Amino acid sequence: MAEQPRRPRQEFAAAAILFAVVFCASLFGILTRPLGFLAAFWPANALLLGLLVRFPRLQTAPGWGFAILGYLLADLLTGGSLLRTLWLTAANLGGVTVGVILFGMLGEEDRRLRRPLSVLFLFGISIGVGAAAALIGAPAAPIFFGKDLSAGAAFWFTTEITNAIIVLPVILTAPWPPRLPRLRRPHDIRDLAQRSAPVACLFLSLGLGAFVGGPGAVTFPAPALLWCALSYPLFTTVMLTLLVSIWHLIATSLGVFSTHVAQLDGSTSADRLAIMLLALGPLTAASINAARNDLLKRLEVLATYDALTGALARAAFLERAGRLFLDPVRAAPLAVLMLDIDRFKGINDTHGHAAGDRALAAVAGAVGRGLRDADLFGRMGGEEFAVILPRASGADAAMVAERLRAAVAAMEIPIDGAAPLVLTVSIGVARQSGEGPAQLDRLLGAADRALYEAKNTGRDRVVSVDG
Template identity: 50%
Template sequence: MTAPIIHLRTRAEGFKAQPENMSAGSLPTVIEGGNSIFCSAFLAAVGINFIQPVNVTASPRALSFLFKHKEPAVNAIAFRSRTSARAITHPLAAALIVAIVVYLASLFGILTRPVGFLAALWPANAILLGLMVRKPDLATFWGWLGAFAGYLAADLSTGGDLKLTLWLTVANMSGAITGYLLFGLIPATDRGMQRPLSVLKILGICIVAASVASLVGGGAARLAFGRDFLSGLEFWFVTEFVNALIILPVMLTLPLSASGWRTWCLSIATCSRAKVAPLLVLFCTVAAGVWIGGPGAVAFVVPALLFCALTYSIFNVALLTMLTCSWLLVAISAGIIQIDVQGDPLATTSSLRLGIALIALAPLTAASIDTARRELLEQLAYAASRDGLTGALNRKTFLDMASKLLGDPSRTARSIAILMVDIDHFKQINDNHGHAMGDAVLKAFARFVSDILRPGDLFGRMGGEEFAIALPGTDMDKAAEISERIRKATEDAAEEFSGLSVTVSIGVTTSESHPSENIEALLATADQALYRAKAAGRNRVRRG
C-alpha cells in the first residue's frame, strides 16, 4: 500500500490544531495543501518518528513550529524520508533490491571462505540487518522473501547442497529478523551510534541475534565440516557475532542521501594533513602486524584506531574499523599473518575472531562518545549565543556577528542594512494581560520574524521588547521593503498573538548610507530612526 503524503502547516498557514494537541501521534491526521518542502529527515532528526511509513512535507514555518513542539517520547523504527530517496512501495521492487544485495554479499562470503569451513568473512547478514533498519520500507514480507531468495541463489549457484543451503538460509534469516526486532526497541540516536552507550546496546543486539542464529544453524556443522552440534554452535556464534560487530556500524552510520554523500566526499577532498596522520599510523600498524606476525599482531592496530576515533566522524571510524578487522580476519585465514596454531584449529580460530571483534569496540565506543561530546558542545554554544526566551541571538552574539559581517572584506563593496524593531505598547500588554502573555507575544514575534528573514540574515534580541536585524547585501530601498513587510505581516497576524492586536515600529539604516560607522554607530542611527517612527504615531517604518 502506498504511504500517504502529509503536508504540515502552522496555524497561521491554515493549521487550526492547538500546540498541545500537536504530537507525532496526531500528525498523520493533519492534511493540508500548499507549497511546502519535504522534511521527513528533519522530523527524524528532532525526534519525531512514525510507527507507520509516511511521506511528509512541511512549510518552513512548520519546521520551526515542529522543532519547538517535538515529542521525543515517540520512538519508532519506521519513517520514510523523501529527502534522501524515494520510498520503495512496490513489493516486487523491494524483494528484488533485497535479493540482489543479499546475493552479492553472500557470494563475496562464499568465494572468500576456506574450503571445508564456514566463511571467515560473511557480510550478508549484517548488511541485510542494516538495510532493513535504515530502510524500513524494505522490511516487508516481500523484502524478507527477497532476502531468502538471495541466500538460496548465492549458495546454489556455487554448488551448494540444497538441504544444507536451506538450513543455513533459515539460520541466517532468523538472526537478521531477531536483530531487526531488537533495533526497534532502542532510540534512533542509539541506532545512529550518537550516544556513549550506543555501542554497548548494539553489542547486546549482536550477541542475541548471533545466539539465535547459532541455535538454529549449529546443527549444520555436521553436514558442513563433520563437527558436532556444540562445535557448530560455537563456530556459528563467533562468526555471526564478529561479522555483525564489524560491519553493522558501517550500515547504521552510512549516509543515505545524495547531500550526505556530497558532504562526505567534500570532507575527504578537503582533508588537511593533520587529518591524514591517523590514517598513515593505521597503515603502518597494519604493515607491522604482517611483518612481525604472531597472536599479538591483531592488537597492533588498537592505538591507531583510537587515534582515528578522536579525529574522524563516526561513519569514517566505523568504515576504517571494518576494513581493518576484515583485513585481519582474511589475512589470518589466508596465512598472510603467521600465527602458530596449537590444539584444536577450530577453537583457535574462534578465539582469534572474537579477539578481533572485541578490538572494534574500543574505537567505535570512543567515536560514539566523541560524537556525543561534540553535540553537547554545539548545544552549549547554541545556548550561550541565544536569548533564552525567544531563541533569537542574544545582544553580545548579535553584535559580534554583525561586526564580522561589517568587516568582512568580501562584503565591503555590498551594503549591510541594520533594522531596530520595537513592539508597540508592549508595557500595556504586560499590564493588561500579564507577563505570561507578554512572554508569549515575544516568542511568537521572534518565531514569526525568523520565518520571514533569509538564511543569512541576523536576528537578535537587544533587550525587553526591542530587536535588531542585520541584512547583508541589502541597500536602503530593499531594507525598507523588508521592514514594511515585517510591519504589515505583524499587524495582520493577530492569530499568531492569541488574538491580540500587535504592531511594531522599525528604524532602518545601511552601511552604504553611513560608510564610516561601526556596528554600534549603525545601531544608534537605526535607533534614532525607530524613535522617529514612534513619535510619528507608531506602527510605521522610518529611514535613518
C-alpha cells in the same frame, strides 16, 4: 496525516533489493570458505539485519521472503544440498530475527550509534544474534561437516558476533540519502599532513603486522584506529574499522599471521574474538566523539540563537555585528534598525504569556522572511529586535523598514477563545553618515533614539536618522 499504504510495486522493488543484497553477500561469503565449512567472512546476515533496522519499511512479508530466497539460491547454486541449505538458512534467519527484535527496543540515537552507550548496546545485541544463530546452526557441524558440536558452536557464535560488530555500524551510520562528502581544502602542507597522518599510520601498522606476523599482529592497528576515531567523523571511522577487520578475518583464515592455515578449533574462535574486540575500541571512541560533537553543536545553537524566535541571541548578534563593522569595504554603507512590538505588555496582561510568546515568534518570522541572507537579525531582549543591513543606502534601509512594518501589520495571530491578534511595530532606522567607518555602538544608539521617537509620535511607524 495518516501514512499512505505502500503499493505492491513498491514492496516488490524493496524486496528485490533485499534479495540482491543477500544473494550477492552470500556468494561472497561462500567464496571465503577455504576449508569447506563456514565462511571466513559472512556479511549477509549483518547486511540484512542492518537494512531491516535502518529501514523498517523493508520488514514486510515479501521482504523476508525474498531474503530467504537469496540465501537458498546462493547456497544451492554453489553445490549445497537442499537439507543443509535449509538448515543453514534457518540459522541465519534466526539470528537476524533476534537482532530485529532487540534493536526495536532501542531509540533512534542508539540505533545510529550516536550516544556513549550505543556501542555497548550493539555488542549486547550482537551476542544475542550470535547465540540464536549458533543454537540453530551448530548441530549442523557434526552432521554435514564432520566437526565437533562444541567447536562448531564456538565458530558460528564468534563468527556472527564479529560480522555483526564490523558490518552493522556501516549500515546504521551511513548518511541517507547518500551524499558525497564535502572535502575541505587543506590550508597548507602542515594541515594536509595532520589530516592524513592517522590513516597513513593505520596502513603502516597493517603492513607492519603482516611483516612481523604472529598472533599479536592483529593488535598492531589498535592505536592508529583510535587515532582515526578521534580525528575523523563516525562513518569514516566505521569504514576504516570495517576494512581493517575484513583484512584480518581473511588474513587469519589464510594463515598470513601464522605458519599454518587456521583450522576449526579454539584458536580460530580466539582470533575472531580478538578481531571483534579490536573493532569495539575505535567504534566506542568514535561513537562517544560523535555524541560529544552533537552536544557541542546543540550548545552552540542554544548560545547563538534565541530559542523562542529563532533570531540571533543578543551576544551572538553583537559579536557578528562587530565583525561586520570591522570590514567596511565589504559591508559599507551600513544601516541599523531597531524594532519594538507596540503595546506588548497589554498582550501578556490580557491574553497570557503563551499568547505573548506566540506574538514574538510570529513577528520574528515575518521580519526574518523580509531580510536577505547577508542581513543580521537578533533579539535584543523582551519584545525588542535589531537588524543590520550591510551594503544598504539610507533610502534602501527606510524602504526595508517600511516593508517589515507593513508585513507585521498585515498578520493575524489566532488566539484561543478570542479574536485574532493584530500587531504593529515601531522601527527606528540609523543610517551611516559620511565616509568614515561606522561605529556599532553609535549606530545602535542612534537607531534606539529613532525608535523611541517613533513610539512617542504615535507608534506603528518608521523614523530614520543619520548615525
